[in-house]
Amino acid sequence: MYTPPHYSNSDIEEIKDFLRNNAFGILINIVDNKPWGTHIPLELETAKNGSDILVGHIAKANPQWKHFRNDAEVLCIFNGPHAYVSSSWYKEEEVPTWNYIAVHVYGALQVLTEEETMQSMHRLVDKYEKSSKNPISLNNLSAKTLRQVKGVVGFKITISDIKATYKLSQTQKDDHHTIISELEERPDSGSQGIADYMKD
Incomplete structure:
Protein backbone atom coordinates (compact mmCIF):
# COMPACT_ATOMS: atom_id res chain seq x y z
CA MET A 1 0.00 0.00 0.00
CA TYR A 2 1.38 3.38 -0.97
CA THR A 3 1.32 5.77 1.98
CA PRO A 4 2.78 9.27 1.80
CA PRO A 5 4.90 9.91 4.92
CA HIS A 6 2.52 12.53 6.36
CA TYR A 7 -0.36 9.99 6.31
CA SER A 8 1.60 7.05 7.74
CA ASN A 9 0.78 5.87 11.24
CA SER A 10 3.52 3.96 13.07
CA ASP A 11 1.91 3.97 16.52
CA ILE A 12 1.62 0.19 16.89
CA GLU A 13 -0.59 0.33 19.99
CA GLU A 14 -3.05 2.65 18.25
CA ILE A 15 -3.05 0.38 15.21
CA LYS A 16 -3.65 -2.72 17.34
CA ASP A 17 -6.57 -0.97 18.99
CA PHE A 18 -7.93 -0.16 15.53
CA LEU A 19 -7.62 -3.82 14.48
CA ARG A 20 -9.45 -5.00 17.60
CA ASN A 21 -12.30 -2.59 16.90
CA TRP A 36 -8.63 -13.92 -4.15
CA GLY A 37 -10.27 -12.08 -1.27
CA THR A 38 -12.72 -13.23 1.40
CA HIS A 39 -14.49 -10.88 3.81
CA ILE A 40 -14.32 -12.40 7.30
CA PRO A 41 -13.63 -11.59 10.95
CA LEU A 42 -9.87 -11.62 11.58
CA GLU A 43 -9.22 -11.35 15.30
CA LEU A 44 -5.99 -9.89 16.65
CA GLU A 45 -4.60 -12.19 19.33
CA THR A 46 -1.29 -12.93 21.04
CA ALA A 47 0.41 -16.28 20.45
CA LYS A 48 1.94 -18.30 23.28
CA ASN A 49 5.38 -17.02 22.24
CA GLY A 50 4.17 -13.41 22.53
CA SER A 51 3.94 -12.67 18.81
CA ASP A 52 0.96 -10.89 17.29
CA ILE A 53 -1.35 -13.08 15.23
CA LEU A 54 -4.63 -12.85 13.36
CA VAL A 55 -7.05 -15.76 13.78
CA GLY A 56 -9.95 -16.61 11.51
CA HIS A 57 -11.81 -19.30 9.59
CA ILE A 58 -13.48 -19.74 6.21
CA ALA A 59 -15.97 -22.22 4.81
CA LYS A 60 -14.59 -25.36 3.20
CA ALA A 61 -16.94 -24.60 0.30
CA ASN A 62 -14.74 -21.57 -0.39
CA PRO A 63 -11.95 -22.72 -2.75
CA GLN A 64 -9.54 -20.19 -1.25
CA TRP A 65 -8.50 -22.56 1.54
CA LYS A 66 -7.32 -25.18 -0.93
CA HIS A 67 -4.58 -22.73 -1.86
CA PHE A 68 -3.43 -22.14 1.70
CA ARG A 69 0.23 -23.07 1.99
CA ASN A 70 1.65 -23.23 5.48
CA ASP A 71 3.98 -20.28 6.05
CA ALA A 72 3.01 -18.65 2.74
CA GLU A 73 2.59 -14.88 3.03
CA VAL A 74 -0.94 -13.47 2.84
CA LEU A 75 -2.40 -9.98 3.00
CA CYS A 76 -5.25 -8.86 5.26
CA ILE A 77 -6.94 -5.50 4.65
CA PHE A 78 -8.93 -3.59 7.26
CA ASN A 79 -10.93 -0.44 6.60
CA GLY A 80 -12.03 2.24 9.01
CA PRO A 81 -14.29 5.21 8.33
CA HIS A 82 -13.92 7.23 5.12
CA ALA A 83 -15.43 10.46 3.84
CA TYR A 84 -15.37 12.84 0.89
CA VAL A 85 -13.76 16.21 1.68
CA SER A 86 -14.97 19.14 -0.40
CA SER A 87 -12.43 21.73 -1.47
CA SER A 88 -15.09 24.35 -0.72
CA TRP A 89 -14.13 23.84 2.92
CA TYR A 90 -10.58 25.19 2.34
CA LYS A 91 -9.45 28.77 2.71
CA GLU A 92 -7.17 28.41 -0.30
CA GLU A 93 -8.06 26.82 -3.64
CA GLU A 94 -7.32 23.11 -3.66
CA VAL A 95 -8.70 19.90 -5.16
CA PRO A 96 -11.30 17.81 -3.30
CA THR A 97 -10.06 14.63 -1.65
CA TRP A 98 -11.05 11.63 0.41
CA ASN A 99 -10.08 11.04 4.04
CA TYR A 100 -9.84 7.46 5.24
CA ILE A 101 -8.19 4.91 7.49
CA ALA A 102 -6.81 1.65 6.09
CA VAL A 103 -4.50 -0.95 7.59
CA HIS A 104 -2.71 -3.68 5.64
CA VAL A 105 -1.35 -6.64 7.59
CA TYR A 106 1.12 -9.14 6.12
CA GLY A 107 2.03 -12.48 7.62
CA ALA A 108 2.58 -16.20 7.31
CA LEU A 109 -0.55 -18.36 7.39
CA GLN A 110 -0.84 -21.70 9.17
CA VAL A 111 -3.89 -23.96 9.17
CA LEU A 112 -5.32 -24.78 12.61
CA THR A 113 -6.45 -28.16 13.87
CA GLU A 114 -10.18 -28.74 14.36
CA GLU A 115 -9.71 -28.40 18.12
CA GLU A 116 -7.81 -25.11 17.72
CA THR A 117 -10.49 -23.86 15.33
CA MET A 118 -13.23 -24.64 17.85
CA GLN A 119 -11.29 -22.84 20.58
CA SER A 120 -10.98 -19.77 18.33
CA MET A 121 -14.73 -19.85 17.66
CA HIS A 122 -15.43 -19.87 21.40
CA ARG A 123 -13.26 -16.75 21.78
CA LEU A 124 -14.92 -15.08 18.79
CA VAL A 125 -18.47 -15.71 20.00
CA ASP A 126 -17.66 -14.76 23.61
CA LYS A 127 -16.19 -11.44 22.43
CA TYR A 128 -19.20 -10.38 20.37
CA GLU A 129 -21.90 -11.81 22.61
CA LYS A 130 -20.83 -9.54 25.49
CA SER A 131 -22.99 -6.72 24.16
CA SER A 132 -26.02 -8.91 23.36
CA LYS A 133 -29.23 -8.58 25.36
CA ASN A 134 -29.34 -12.35 25.74
CA PRO A 135 -25.77 -13.56 25.24
CA ILE A 136 -25.28 -17.14 24.14
CA SER A 137 -22.30 -19.41 24.61
CA LEU A 138 -21.14 -22.18 22.32
CA ASN A 139 -21.02 -24.27 25.50
CA ASN A 140 -24.82 -24.25 25.46
CA LEU A 141 -25.23 -25.43 21.88
CA SER A 142 -25.85 -29.05 21.00
CA ALA A 143 -23.14 -31.36 19.73
CA LYS A 144 -25.14 -31.65 16.50
CA THR A 145 -25.00 -27.89 15.93
CA LEU A 146 -21.33 -27.67 16.85
CA ARG A 147 -20.48 -30.33 14.27
CA GLN A 148 -20.73 -27.50 11.74
CA VAL A 149 -17.12 -26.71 12.66
CA LYS A 150 -16.23 -29.58 10.32
CA GLY A 151 -17.40 -27.33 7.49
CA VAL A 152 -14.77 -24.65 8.09
CA VAL A 153 -11.00 -24.29 7.97
CA GLY A 154 -9.39 -22.34 10.78
CA PHE A 155 -6.08 -20.55 10.45
CA LYS A 156 -3.71 -18.18 12.16
CA ILE A 157 -1.48 -15.57 10.57
CA THR A 158 1.77 -14.66 12.27
CA ILE A 159 2.12 -10.95 11.58
CA SER A 160 5.35 -9.89 9.88
CA ASP A 161 4.50 -6.33 8.79
CA ILE A 162 1.80 -3.70 9.21
CA LYS A 163 1.21 -0.66 7.01
CA ALA A 164 -1.29 1.90 8.28
CA THR A 165 -2.65 4.93 6.42
CA TYR A 166 -4.52 7.55 8.43
CA LYS A 167 -5.38 10.22 5.84
CA LEU A 168 -6.95 12.93 7.98
CA SER A 169 -6.22 16.20 6.15
CA GLN A 170 -2.80 16.48 7.78
CA THR A 171 -1.68 18.79 4.96
CA GLN A 172 -4.63 21.14 5.60
CA LYS A 173 -4.04 22.00 9.26
CA ASP A 174 -5.40 25.55 8.88
CA ASP A 175 -8.71 24.12 7.66
CA HIS A 176 -9.13 21.35 10.24
CA HIS A 177 -11.79 23.15 12.28
CA THR A 178 -13.94 23.80 9.20
CA ILE A 179 -13.47 20.28 7.80
CA ILE A 180 -14.49 18.71 11.12
CA SER A 181 -17.49 21.00 11.40
CA GLU A 182 -18.67 20.22 7.86
CA LEU A 183 -18.19 16.48 8.36
CA GLU A 184 -20.19 16.58 11.58
CA GLU A 185 -23.14 18.09 9.70
CA ARG A 186 -23.38 15.02 7.51
CA PRO A 187 -25.54 12.11 8.72
CA ASP A 188 -23.40 9.23 7.42
CA SER A 189 -21.27 7.20 9.81
CA GLY A 190 -18.14 7.61 7.66
CA SER A 191 -18.17 11.40 7.93
CA GLN A 192 -18.92 11.21 11.65
CA GLY A 193 -16.12 8.68 12.17
CA ILE A 194 -13.52 10.72 10.27
CA ALA A 195 -14.51 13.86 12.19
CA ASP A 196 -13.94 11.98 15.46
CA TYR A 197 -10.51 10.78 14.34
CA MET A 198 -9.55 14.29 13.23
CA LYS A 199 -10.35 15.64 16.71
CA ASP A 200 -7.81 13.31 18.36
Missing part, protein backbone atom coordinates in the same frame (compact mmCIF):
# COMPACT_ATOMS: atom_id res chain seq x y z
CA ASN A 22 -12.42 -3.12 13.12
CA ALA A 23 -11.83 -6.86 12.91
CA PHE A 24 -13.96 -7.53 9.83
CA GLY A 25 -11.30 -7.63 7.14
CA ILE A 26 -10.38 -9.13 3.79
CA LEU A 27 -8.04 -12.14 3.57
CA ILE A 28 -6.12 -12.18 0.27
CA ASN A 29 -3.97 -14.90 -1.24
CA ILE A 30 -3.40 -16.27 -4.75
CA VAL A 31 -5.92 -18.73 -6.21
CA ASP A 32 -5.26 -20.07 -9.72
CA ASN A 33 -2.82 -17.21 -10.41
CA LYS A 34 -5.33 -14.53 -9.40
CA PRO A 35 -5.70 -12.56 -6.16
Whole structure:
Protein backbone atom coordinates (compact mmCIF):
# COMPACT_ATOMS: atom_id res chain seq x y z
CA MET A 1 0.00 0.00 0.00
CA TYR A 2 1.38 3.38 -0.97
CA THR A 3 1.32 5.77 1.98
CA PRO A 4 2.78 9.27 1.80
CA PRO A 5 4.90 9.91 4.92
CA HIS A 6 2.52 12.53 6.36
CA TYR A 7 -0.36 9.99 6.31
CA SER A 8 1.60 7.05 7.74
CA ASN A 9 0.78 5.87 11.24
CA SER A 10 3.52 3.96 13.07
CA ASP A 11 1.91 3.97 16.52
CA ILE A 12 1.62 0.19 16.89
CA GLU A 13 -0.59 0.33 19.99
CA GLU A 14 -3.05 2.65 18.25
CA ILE A 15 -3.05 0.38 15.21
CA LYS A 16 -3.65 -2.72 17.34
CA ASP A 17 -6.57 -0.97 18.99
CA PHE A 18 -7.93 -0.16 15.53
CA LEU A 19 -7.62 -3.82 14.48
CA ARG A 20 -9.45 -5.00 17.60
CA ASN A 21 -12.30 -2.59 16.90
CA ASN A 22 -12.42 -3.12 13.12
CA ALA A 23 -11.83 -6.86 12.91
CA PHE A 24 -13.96 -7.53 9.83
CA GLY A 25 -11.30 -7.63 7.14
CA ILE A 26 -10.38 -9.13 3.79
CA LEU A 27 -8.04 -12.14 3.57
CA ILE A 28 -6.12 -12.18 0.27
CA ASN A 29 -3.97 -14.90 -1.24
CA ILE A 30 -3.40 -16.27 -4.75
CA VAL A 31 -5.92 -18.73 -6.21
CA ASP A 32 -5.26 -20.07 -9.72
CA ASN A 33 -2.82 -17.21 -10.41
CA LYS A 34 -5.33 -14.53 -9.40
CA PRO A 35 -5.70 -12.56 -6.16
CA TRP A 36 -8.63 -13.92 -4.15
CA GLY A 37 -10.27 -12.08 -1.27
CA THR A 38 -12.72 -13.23 1.40
CA HIS A 39 -14.49 -10.88 3.81
CA ILE A 40 -14.32 -12.40 7.30
CA PRO A 41 -13.63 -11.59 10.95
CA LEU A 42 -9.87 -11.62 11.58
CA GLU A 43 -9.22 -11.35 15.30
CA LEU A 44 -5.99 -9.89 16.65
CA GLU A 45 -4.60 -12.19 19.33
CA THR A 46 -1.29 -12.93 21.04
CA ALA A 47 0.41 -16.28 20.45
CA LYS A 48 1.94 -18.30 23.28
CA ASN A 49 5.38 -17.02 22.24
CA GLY A 50 4.17 -13.41 22.53
CA SER A 51 3.94 -12.67 18.81
CA ASP A 52 0.96 -10.89 17.29
CA ILE A 53 -1.35 -13.08 15.23
CA LEU A 54 -4.63 -12.85 13.36
CA VAL A 55 -7.05 -15.76 13.78
CA GLY A 56 -9.95 -16.61 11.51
CA HIS A 57 -11.81 -19.30 9.59
CA ILE A 58 -13.48 -19.74 6.21
CA ALA A 59 -15.97 -22.22 4.81
CA LYS A 60 -14.59 -25.36 3.20
CA ALA A 61 -16.94 -24.60 0.30
CA ASN A 62 -14.74 -21.57 -0.39
CA PRO A 63 -11.95 -22.72 -2.75
CA GLN A 64 -9.54 -20.19 -1.25
CA TRP A 65 -8.50 -22.56 1.54
CA LYS A 66 -7.32 -25.18 -0.93
CA HIS A 67 -4.58 -22.73 -1.86
CA PHE A 68 -3.43 -22.14 1.70
CA ARG A 69 0.23 -23.07 1.99
CA ASN A 70 1.65 -23.23 5.48
CA ASP A 71 3.98 -20.28 6.05
CA ALA A 72 3.01 -18.65 2.74
CA GLU A 73 2.59 -14.88 3.03
CA VAL A 74 -0.94 -13.47 2.84
CA LEU A 75 -2.40 -9.98 3.00
CA CYS A 76 -5.25 -8.86 5.26
CA ILE A 77 -6.94 -5.50 4.65
CA PHE A 78 -8.93 -3.59 7.26
CA ASN A 79 -10.93 -0.44 6.60
CA GLY A 80 -12.03 2.24 9.01
CA PRO A 81 -14.29 5.21 8.33
CA HIS A 82 -13.92 7.23 5.12
CA ALA A 83 -15.43 10.46 3.84
CA TYR A 84 -15.37 12.84 0.89
CA VAL A 85 -13.76 16.21 1.68
CA SER A 86 -14.97 19.14 -0.40
CA SER A 87 -12.43 21.73 -1.47
CA SER A 88 -15.09 24.35 -0.72
CA TRP A 89 -14.13 23.84 2.92
CA TYR A 90 -10.58 25.19 2.34
CA LYS A 91 -9.45 28.77 2.71
CA GLU A 92 -7.17 28.41 -0.30
CA GLU A 93 -8.06 26.82 -3.64
CA GLU A 94 -7.32 23.11 -3.66
CA VAL A 95 -8.70 19.90 -5.16
CA PRO A 96 -11.30 17.81 -3.30
CA THR A 97 -10.06 14.63 -1.65
CA TRP A 98 -11.05 11.63 0.41
CA ASN A 99 -10.08 11.04 4.04
CA TYR A 100 -9.84 7.46 5.24
CA ILE A 101 -8.19 4.91 7.49
CA ALA A 102 -6.81 1.65 6.09
CA VAL A 103 -4.50 -0.95 7.59
CA HIS A 104 -2.71 -3.68 5.64
CA VAL A 105 -1.35 -6.64 7.59
CA TYR A 106 1.12 -9.14 6.12
CA GLY A 107 2.03 -12.48 7.62
CA ALA A 108 2.58 -16.20 7.31
CA LEU A 109 -0.55 -18.36 7.39
CA GLN A 110 -0.84 -21.70 9.17
CA VAL A 111 -3.89 -23.96 9.17
CA LEU A 112 -5.32 -24.78 12.61
CA THR A 113 -6.45 -28.16 13.87
CA GLU A 114 -10.18 -28.74 14.36
CA GLU A 115 -9.71 -28.40 18.12
CA GLU A 116 -7.81 -25.11 17.72
CA THR A 117 -10.49 -23.86 15.33
CA MET A 118 -13.23 -24.64 17.85
CA GLN A 119 -11.29 -22.84 20.58
CA SER A 120 -10.98 -19.77 18.33
CA MET A 121 -14.73 -19.85 17.66
CA HIS A 122 -15.43 -19.87 21.40
CA ARG A 123 -13.26 -16.75 21.78
CA LEU A 124 -14.92 -15.08 18.79
CA VAL A 125 -18.47 -15.71 20.00
CA ASP A 126 -17.66 -14.76 23.61
CA LYS A 127 -16.19 -11.44 22.43
CA TYR A 128 -19.20 -10.38 20.37
CA GLU A 129 -21.90 -11.81 22.61
CA LYS A 130 -20.83 -9.54 25.49
CA SER A 131 -22.99 -6.72 24.16
CA SER A 132 -26.02 -8.91 23.36
CA LYS A 133 -29.23 -8.58 25.36
CA ASN A 134 -29.34 -12.35 25.74
CA PRO A 135 -25.77 -13.56 25.24
CA ILE A 136 -25.28 -17.14 24.14
CA SER A 137 -22.30 -19.41 24.61
CA LEU A 138 -21.14 -22.18 22.32
CA ASN A 139 -21.02 -24.27 25.50
CA ASN A 140 -24.82 -24.25 25.46
CA LEU A 141 -25.23 -25.43 21.88
CA SER A 142 -25.85 -29.05 21.00
CA ALA A 143 -23.14 -31.36 19.73
CA LYS A 144 -25.14 -31.65 16.50
CA THR A 145 -25.00 -27.89 15.93
CA LEU A 146 -21.33 -27.67 16.85
CA ARG A 147 -20.48 -30.33 14.27
CA GLN A 148 -20.73 -27.50 11.74
CA VAL A 149 -17.12 -26.71 12.66
CA LYS A 150 -16.23 -29.58 10.32
CA GLY A 151 -17.40 -27.33 7.49
CA VAL A 152 -14.77 -24.65 8.09
CA VAL A 153 -11.00 -24.29 7.97
CA GLY A 154 -9.39 -22.34 10.78
CA PHE A 155 -6.08 -20.55 10.45
CA LYS A 156 -3.71 -18.18 12.16
CA ILE A 157 -1.48 -15.57 10.57
CA THR A 158 1.77 -14.66 12.27
CA ILE A 159 2.12 -10.95 11.58
CA SER A 160 5.35 -9.89 9.88
CA ASP A 161 4.50 -6.33 8.79
CA ILE A 162 1.80 -3.70 9.21
CA LYS A 163 1.21 -0.66 7.01
CA ALA A 164 -1.29 1.90 8.28
CA THR A 165 -2.65 4.93 6.42
CA TYR A 166 -4.52 7.55 8.43
CA LYS A 167 -5.38 10.22 5.84
CA LEU A 168 -6.95 12.93 7.98
CA SER A 169 -6.22 16.20 6.15
CA GLN A 170 -2.80 16.48 7.78
CA THR A 171 -1.68 18.79 4.96
CA GLN A 172 -4.63 21.14 5.60
CA LYS A 173 -4.04 22.00 9.26
CA ASP A 174 -5.40 25.55 8.88
CA ASP A 175 -8.71 24.12 7.66
CA HIS A 176 -9.13 21.35 10.24
CA HIS A 177 -11.79 23.15 12.28
CA THR A 178 -13.94 23.80 9.20
CA ILE A 179 -13.47 20.28 7.80
CA ILE A 180 -14.49 18.71 11.12
CA SER A 181 -17.49 21.00 11.40
CA GLU A 182 -18.67 20.22 7.86
CA LEU A 183 -18.19 16.48 8.36
CA GLU A 184 -20.19 16.58 11.58
CA GLU A 185 -23.14 18.09 9.70
CA ARG A 186 -23.38 15.02 7.51
CA PRO A 187 -25.54 12.11 8.72
CA ASP A 188 -23.40 9.23 7.42
CA SER A 189 -21.27 7.20 9.81
CA GLY A 190 -18.14 7.61 7.66
CA SER A 191 -18.17 11.40 7.93
CA GLN A 192 -18.92 11.21 11.65
CA GLY A 193 -16.12 8.68 12.17
CA ILE A 194 -13.52 10.72 10.27
CA ALA A 195 -14.51 13.86 12.19
CA ASP A 196 -13.94 11.98 15.46
CA TYR A 197 -10.51 10.78 14.34
CA MET A 198 -9.55 14.29 13.23
CA LYS A 199 -10.35 15.64 16.71
CA ASP A 200 -7.81 13.31 18.36
